Amino acid sequence: MPETPEHPLIVVGAGQAGLATAHAAARRGVRALVLEAAADVGGSWPHYYDSLTLFSPARFSALPGRALPGEGDRYPLRDEITAYLRAYAADLDADIRCRRKAAAVQAGPGGFTVTTTEGERFTGAALVAATGAFSRPHRPALPGLGTFTGTVLHTADYRRPEPFAGQRVVVVGGGNSGVQIAAELAAVARVSLASRSPIAWANRRLLGRDLHWWFVRSGLDAAPLRRVWEKGPTLVNDDGRHRAAFATGNPDRREMFTRLSGSKAEWADGTVEEVDTLVLATGYRPALDYLADTGALDGQGRPLHRGGVSTTVPGLGYVGLEFQRGFGSATLRGVGRDARHVLRRLRVGAGR
Numbered sequence: 001m002p003e004t005p006e007h008p009l010i011v012v013g014a015g016q017a018g019l020a021t022a023h024a025a026a027r028r029g030v031r032a033l034v035l036e037a038a039a040d041v042g043g044s045w046p047h048y049y050d051s052l053t054l055f056s057p058a059r060f061s062a063l064p065g066r067a068l069p070g071e072g073d074r075y076p077l078r079d080e081i082t083a084y085l086r087a088y089a090a091d092l093d094a095d096i097r098c099r100r101k102a103a104a105v106q107a108g109p110g111g112f113t114v115t116t117t118e119g120e121r122f123t124g125a126a127l128v129a130a131t132g133a134f135s136r137p138h139r140p141a142l143p144g145l146g147t148f149t150g151t152v153l154h155t156a157d158y159r160r161p162e163p164f165a166g167q168r169v170v171v172v173g174g175g176n177s178g179v180q181i182a183a184e185l186a187a188v189a190r191v192s193l194a195s196r197s198p199i200a201w202a203n204r205r206l207l208g209r210d211l212h213w214w215f216v217r218s219g220l221d222a223a224p225l226r227r228v229w230e231k232g233p234t235l236v237n238d239d240g241r242h243r244a245a246f247a248t249g250n251p252d253r254r255e256m257f258t259r260l261s262g263s264k265a266e267w268a269d270g271t272v273e274e275v276d277t278l279v280l281a282t283g284y285r286p287a288l289d290y291l292a293d294t295g296a297l298d299g300q301g302r303p304l305h306r307g308g309v310s311t312t313v314p315g316l317g318y319v320g321l322e323f324q325r326g327f328g329s330a331t332l333r334g335v336g337r338d339a340r341h342v343l344r345r346l347r348v349g350a351g352r
Helices: 016-027 078-090 176-185 211-218 226-231 241-247 332-346
Strands: 007-012 033-035 095-097 102-108 111-116 121-129 151-154 168-172 190-195 200-203 235-238 252-255 259-261 264-266 272-274 277-280 316-318
Touching (some): 007 111, 016 033, 016 078, 121 332, 168 176, 176 235, 176 241, 176 277, 235 241, 316 332
Parallel strands (some): 007 033, 151 277, 168 190, 168 277, 200 235
Antiparallel strands (some): 102 111, 259 264, 264 272
8 A cells, every 4th residue: 555545535336325425525625536347337227127116206316416307206217317327427526437346455554455357456545335235136045946947037137027928927025126026027927926024015105295205304214223124014115006906916915935846836825836937026235345355344244334434444434335324325315415424434525
C-alpha cells in the first residue's frame, strides 16, 4: 500500500447502492472511484425477469437528487429502472469503470488495495462494498434436489413464461417475486407455489395511500425491524390481481414438498407427481467474496458490521445490505440514507 492512496474512496459495485454512495461522496466533496464487474451500470436490475414491476410507487423509488420520470403513483417496470440508473450514473461526478470485477481486497494501515480479475490494482483510503444483497442467488438444500432430473432454475435465470408452456411447474418460495412469477406462469402452465407458510397478503393501498407511504411517514422504513420481520410471515404486496389468480386454483399454494426423486415431487399429503421445472424464488445473499482475506466476514461469509460500518476493518463500509439499518436499506429509496450515514462514520470528505 502506497503512503498516499490513489483515491480517497473506492466503491465496489455500480448498482443502486454504489451509485447512491458515489452521489453521497460527491456531496461531501469526494470523487469516488466506482468499480463495476458488468459492462454497464445498473447492478442486478437489467437481469431480472422481463415483467418485473416495482412493489413501491415511483415517488418512493428514487435515488437522492433525481426523481423517477413520470407520474409518481405508478409502479415502474424493470427496464424503466435500468434506464433510470444509467441516466443517474451519467450525471454523477464519479469515476465509474465497468468491466472491473473486484477479485481480492487487501486492508492495511494506509487503506485498501483492490485487485481485479484482470490483475489491475487500485488503492483507496476508504472502501465501500456496494455489491448489495441481490448479487448471489441462494439455492437452499431442498430434500432430494440433487436427484431431480427436471429443470431447476433460480428466479435470477427466469425471464418470461413462454418457454414453460404446457409444463408442470413448482415455484419454491412465497415472497413477492415467487407469487408474481407463479401467477405469470399460470397463463401457460400448471403451477403450484410451495412454501413453508401460507401467503401473507398485504393490500397495496391502505386508507387511500400506498403501503410504502405509511412506511415512510411512520418512520418504520428506517426502523431496525429485522428480528420482527424474520419471525413473521413474508408479506406479499398485492393490488388484488395476484390474490385473484390464486383463487382460481392455478396457481395454487401448497405446503413444501417432502422430497424430490428423479422427475417426481412427493407432497405432504403423500401424493406423488411428475414435475417438469422447479423455479427457486429463494432470495439472494451478499456477494462479498473479494473481502475474504480482510477479516471483515464471519465464518459464513456474512459481513461483521454495525449500521453498515465494519466492526473489524477500519475504513470499510457497506451499502445495500438487507436490514443494514432499517426496513428500507436494500431499496432504491433506502440506499441513499444509508450511504450518507456510512460516509459520515468513515469520515470520508467534508462533513455535510
